[in-house]
Amino acid sequence: MTALPSRSNIQTELKPARKPAAAMIEIDHVSQTFKTSGRQNHLALSDISLTIEDGAFVSILGPSGCGKSTLLYIVGGFVNPTQGLAKVRGKAITGPGPDRGPVFQEFALFPWKSVLGNVMYGPRQQGVRPAEAEAQSRALIEMVGLKGFEDFYPKELSGGMKQRVALARTLAYHPAVLLMDEPFGALDAHTRTRLQNDLLNIWERDRKTVLFVTHSVEEAVFLSDKVVMLTRSPGRIRQIVDIDLPRPRRRTELLLDPRYQKYLVDIERMFDDADENELRP
Amino acid sequence: MMTRALLARATPVLACLGLLAVWQAASLVLNNDSFPTAIEAIRAIPSILGDKEALINILASLRRMAIGFGVAVAMSIPLGLMMGRSRTVASFFNPLLMVIYPVPKAALMPIIMLWLGVGDIAKMLVIFLGVSLPVIYHSFAGAKAVEEKMLWSGAAMGLSSAQRMTRIVLPAALPEILTGCRTGLVLALITMITSEMIARQSGAGNILFNALDMGQYDTVFAMIIIVGAMGIGLDALFERMRARLVKWSEPQFDIPVSFS
Numbered sequence: 001m002t003a004l005p006s007r008s009n010i011q012t013e014l015k016p017a018r019k020p021a022a023a024m025i026e027i028d029h030v031s032q033t034f035k036t037s038g039r040q041n042h043l044a045l046s047d048i049s050l051t052i053e054d055g056a057f058v059s060i061l062g063p064s065g066c067g068k069s070t071l072l073y074i075v076g077g078f079v080n081p082t083q084g085l086a087k088v089r090g091k092a093i094t095g096p097g098p099d100r101g102p103v104f105q106e107f108a109l110f111p112w113k114s115v116l117g118n119v120m121y122g123p124r125q126q127g128v129r130p131a132e133a134e135a136q137s138r139a140l141i142e143m144v145g146l147k148g149f150e151d152f153y154p155k156e157l158s159g160g161m162k163q164r165v166a167l168a169r170t171l172a173y174h175p176a177v178l179l180m181d182e183p184f185g186a187l188d189a190h191t192r193t194r195l196q197n198d199l200l201n202i203w204e205r206d207r208k209t210v211l212f213v214t215h216s217v218e219e220a221v222f223l224s225d226k227v228v229m230l231t232r233s234p235g236r237i238r239q240i241v242d243i244d245l246p247r248p249r250r251r252t253e254l255l256l257d258p259r260y261q262k263y264l265v266d267i268e269r270m271f272d273d274a275d276e277n278e279l280r281p
Numbered sequence: 282m283m284t285r286a287l288l289a290r291a292t293p294v295l296a297c298l299g300l301l302a303v304w305q306a307a308s309l310v311l312n313n314d315s316f317p318t319a320i321e322a323i324r325a326i327p328s329i330l331g332d333k334e335a336l337i338n339i340l341a342s343l344r345r346m347a348i349g350f351g352v353a354v355a356m357s358i359p360l361g362l363m364m365g366r367s368r369t370v371a372s373f374f375n376p377l378l379m380v381i382y383p384v385p386k387a388a389l390m391p392i393i394m395l396w397l398g399v400g401d402i403a404k405m406l407v408i409f410l411g412v413s414l415p416v417i418y419h420s421f422a423g424a425k426a427v428e429e430k431m432l433w434s435g436a437a438m439g440l441s442s443a444q445r446m447t448r449i450v451l452p453a454a455l456p457e458i459l460t461g462c463r464t465g466l467v468l469a470l471i472t473m474i475t476s477e478m479i480a481r482q483s484g485a486g487n488i489l490f491n492a493l494d495m496g497q498y499d500t501v502f503a504m505i506i507i508v509g510a511m512g513i514g515l516d517a518l519f520e521r522m523r524a525r526l527v528k529w530s531e532p533q534f535d536i537p538v539s540f541s
Binding site for chain 1: 430440455529530
């Protein structure tokens with residue numbers, strides 16, 4: 001079942017569903033080059049084609065500098081691809097929009113707004129009445145575990161708390177897709193684990209489509225239905241691994257599960273092989 | 282604790298008293314006609330402030346300063362913000378500003394007087410020029426430092442580029458902008474006095490330099506105290522407003538609440 005958020009303007013634009021698991025995001029032969037300070041152009045992404053189904057949790061995994069974040073920015077509409085096309089629900093992406101909500105490693109909260117002000121920002125921008133926006137936002141803040149911190153400024157919060165606010169702020173405007181750009185990359189190991197658990201719990205409720213960028217193999221396997229492995233620069237799709245593990249997932253159970261362990265080992269091996277090939281003269 | 286808090290509050294007063302004491306001693310030692318003692322200067326203050334003519338002059342100065350400062354801030358903030366967010370705008374205005382920046386604005390006064398006369402407009406223009414540059418530069422720096430991802434977050438919520446400018450870049454750069462305005466306020470006071478020194482007609486600077494011409498040194502020093510007090514007062518007032526507007530960025534909140 002695909003539960004679409006109740007954003008009527010998007011619903012009406014939707015073409016009649018062809019299949020039960022409709023494509024949410026289609027990336028079609030996308031390449032990205034950047035101008036560098038030298039005269040050469042740097043090829044960050046090379047010919048990426050990928051389809052992400054509605055309701056899927058998909059991770060993009062790769063070494064740093066492989067362009068995985070760039071791919072996410074292209075889907076977000078923040079960066080225009082040099083070649084190729086990305087689509088969301090069959091419509092070409094030409095810029096950012098509230099159907100795709102980003103969560104960045106840097107949090108990017110509005111420091112002049114309180115926690116509540118940050119979370120209410122999106123709904124207010126969408127024209128939701130203040131009282132209603134506030135009620136929804138308070139519920140979201142409670143859901144991400146920050147009840148009691150509504151009036152705090154971002155400056156007064158720890159990194160993990162800031163990322164919880166950022167997640168609530170994005171969920172508040174009901175994006176159809178969550179775009180998470182190494183969201184837990186700046187956090188310590190303990191905080192990271194807690195946020196991964198909480199993210200999965202929140203995600204289990206409505207199963208939004210998630211595109212999750214990470215360089216952590218464990219994080220990708222633990223969270224995802226599908227792991228897209230990219231090669232080192234330029235980023236190409238090396239392999240797509242379907243993670244066939246039961247949900248809801250419990251970390252303590254998974255750690256003992258041989259299937260989980262095998263995924264980790266297989267993926268690590270694939271990266272090792274690739275590294276050896278690249279290092280060979 | 283109580284005495285320490287009391288002491289902390291009294292320190293600025295003690296500093297002022299110390300300065301006056303040094304002045305008093307220096308003046309007594311040097312014993313120069315053109316260097317009245319602090320007590321003589323302070324005695325001359327009530328007669329200046331009691332004089333209706335002098336009060337009108339000082340108020341006229343403040344009025345010019347307020348208008349010059351206000352117009353400069355209103356124009357410089359948008360320009361600085363646009364420079365900070367657009368490379369084209371920045372590369373157009375930067376060279377212009379680099380030429381104007383080191384020129385003492387009062388040095389332009391004779392030319393401006395030639396064009397606009399010695400009236401209010403010329404003086405307000407000089408104040409405007411003096412205030413503009415620090416406000417432009419600080420707004421520029423503030424807007425440039427705004428995190429790209431913050432703007433992306435806003436764009437994803439559906440903010441147009443104009444809305445991102447007024448509702449993200451402006452508040453995010455506000456601490457920096459207000460630092461520029463504070464510098465601008467002090468410069469407004471300085472250019473106000475210098476403009477009146479060059480184009481003497483009315484104003485606080487006019488009283489000061491007329492007294493100097495007539496050898497009324499106690500009045501000269503009394504005016505210096507009055508102008509200085511105005512500067513301190515305005516700065517303190519501005520600082521209170523600034524602190525209230527950007528309390529979200531003040532460092533006293535630096536220790537974050539901790540749990541993951």
